[in-house]
Each structure stands twice: as structure tokens, then as C-alpha cells.
Amino acid sequence: MTKLNTPGLGMASRRSVLRGSLIAAGAVVLGSGTANARAPRGPMPMPKRVPEWLIQAEAEVIAKALPADLTGYTRVRQELVAPPFAPAHEQVATGGSKIIEVYMETTERLMTVDEDTGAEIWALTFNGSVPGPLIIAHEGDYVELTLRNPTDSVFEHNIDFHASTGALGGGALTHIFPGEEAVLRWKATRPGVFTYHCAPGGEMIPYHVCHGMNGTMMVLPRDGLKDGKGNPLTYDEIAYIGEQDYYLPKNEDGSYKTYAVAGDDYSDSLEAMRGLIPTHSVFNGAVGALTGENALRSKVGNTVLMIHNQANRDTRPHLIGGHGNFVWEAGSFNDAPATNFETWFIRGGSSGAAMYTFEQPGVYAYVNHNLIEAVLLGATAHFVVEGEWDNALMEQVVAPRTFEV
Ligand code: CU
Secondary structure, three states: OOOOOOOOOOHHHHHHHHHHHHHHHHHHHHHHHOOOOOOOOOOOOOOOOOOHHHHHHHHHHHHHOOOOOOOOOEEEEOOOOOOOOOOOOOOOOOOOOEEEEEEEEEEEEEEEEEOOOOEEEEEEEEOOEOOOOOEEEEOOOEEEEEEEOOOOOOOOEOOEEOOOOOHHHHHHHOOEOOOOEEEEEEEOOOOEEEEEEOOOOOOHHHHHHOOOOEEEEEEEOOOOEEOOOOOEEOOOEEEEEEEEEEOOOEOOOOOEOOOOOOOOOHHHHHHHHHOOOOOEEEEOOOOOOOOHHHOEEEEOOOEEEEEEEEOOOOEOEEEEOOOEEEEEOOOEOOOOOEEEEOEOOEOOOEEEEEEEEOOOOEEEEEEEOOHHHHHOOOOEEEEEEEOOOOOOOOOOOOOOOOOOO
């Protein structure tokens, strides 16, 4: 297996091709001071090549920019943790704005998707997990990401933060080959939950996203979350759930194909993805990653903020036995949250958040309420909640019994 993205090209040429495909859609933005810039026409296949002048124009625009004024910012390091957990953070910011340093590696690893069927994937990940880790900042902070691509990687990678502004969400400035690293600093100007994902260009974009390379960035308002009347809302815990659609190639007998190394599934995967029918839609990387022994834990009276990311495909979370007391369906914390939703809609390519306070103990299933996807494709999690049962809310008046005919 050779490095696969654009075989036969040297690194410099490959970089031009791939960056070219990345910046193609942004050509118009750069065009204000650039001769011959014009919008792509018609249905837009990602071009294989972009003129050298356009790449240079981008570099010149960036080279002319004034340095950012970072006076008054405090540097802090945020240690990222694996989903479904959240890094240590403040809900209401104290002190002034910060530069939040985070570190991620683009790890390629073999993951079991479903133990029962033997389904597995050479996942492309941020820090080894699907989804990638939750990153948290406050509005007005900077996020300063060091992104490193290990030397033994097959692929080049980058990151597009939907929360950020410019350069394709940072994708054009973070494109790294195996053995490279890049540092990107961007200002969190909009509060909300936002998808981030790898987007290395052309067909590699859906390939990487559908191999797990996506996650959530949360930007909290400096004074914390609020209901629609300005009252503060706080949570006791975060449940960070990434829903991942996989398109795993199958053998003729219906079994799942296996591959020796990352990237060997490339052509088979593209063919499977073109059908638009996922073989799996799972929470946190695998069937059962958040059920049974791996269930999320809580207790009566606790408030959970459920953050749901889906970088590629629409979904509709539902907490069976509970509700979305406050729901930021499209993710923006500038908008008043909706209340008392039964099911909420997460657009493909976005994150959303819902807050609920548990009122009864027991097992709650958190599902994609396309129940075919929940039950047959894997999109189910469990909350196991401890506490006292409240008969005033629900009571089994008669236990199941045989009735007299
Ligand atoms: Cu990638």
C-alpha cells in the first residue's frame, strides 16, 4: 500500500492538486483583488486542478495580512478526552478571553464496528476516536490547534471547523501529509455547537468523513447558556454523541470485507457510498458503544446536555422516556432554545444540543428516531439513571396479567 491520495505525483505537486481542489470553491472570495477570478458554473464537480495563479493569489492575500493583536489573552491548555466525555471547562467564563491550546493527531486505526457480524473499518480519526474529541471554548476566545499527522499514516488530512471563519474553515491552512504538523489559530466569534471534520479535497472528503473523521466544537456564551427569557441554564454533565454513517463494502455472500491496511478499501468504499445507503449508523463509532456496560450514567435530578454531531447525514434524536427540555436544534446558542421537544432534528453537517433533567430512574434509550436506523443500523445509546421512582409521574396500576374472556 503506497500513500494513496494522488499516486504518481510528488509531494509538491500533490499538495498543489489537493489544496487546489480545496480552495476551488473559495475562488470568488479571493477574487476581489485577483484578475480573471470567476465563480464555477453549473453543477460543480470538484476540479482536479486549480490554476497556479489562484493558489498564489491566496498565499499573497494571507501574506499581506496584519498580525492579530493578542494583547490581553491568557494561554491555557485544554486536555482533550475521548467521547462521550467532555474536557474540563467552565460553563460561565471567568477572567478575560483566552487562547485555548489543543492538540490532535490524525490517527488511522482498525476499529470493530459490530462484533456480531465482524464488521470493521480502518477508521480515520482525530485522536483515535469516532467522533473526534469535543473541544470547548467561550465566545471571544481563540482556539489554537496543533494538528499532527503521524509518520506512519497512509493519508493526508486537515480540519474544517464550521465554527471558524475563512480558508474553508481552516482546511486550506491545515493540510498535512504524514510526518507533518500545522498550527491553526481561529477566533470563536459565534456561540453554539458546530461540526468539525476532515476535508482533504474531492472524493477524499466524503471518504474521510464517512470513516469517522468528524467531531464537535462547542463555543459557550461567556455568561453561559440561557433559556428564552434570559435565565441561566446549567448542566451537571455532558453526553457527547457522534452519529456515524458507515458504508462498508460486502462480499458476494453478504459478509463484510476486511482490509489489511488503511486505504485498501478506497475504491470499494466509494462504490458503496454512491448508493447513499449506509450499512451502519452508529453512535460513537460502533454498535453498542454506548449501550449495556458502556451505557451513559446519570441520576434523578441531574441535568444532562446532550450534544449530537452528524457531519454527513440528517438524523433525529429522541430520548425514550424523556424529552428535550431545552433544545438548540441548529446549534446556535444565540437563539432561544426550543422547549419540550419530543424529537429534534440534526441537519447533516451540523451539531445540535438538547438539555434534559432526569425525573425518573431506569434505562432510557437515546435513539435516532428513524427506528430502522436505531435498531437495525445501530443508532442507539442508553442512559442508566439512578434514583427514586415517582409514582406521581407514572405508575403501573395493573401489572400484565391474563384477562378473563
Ligand atoms: Cu482526513
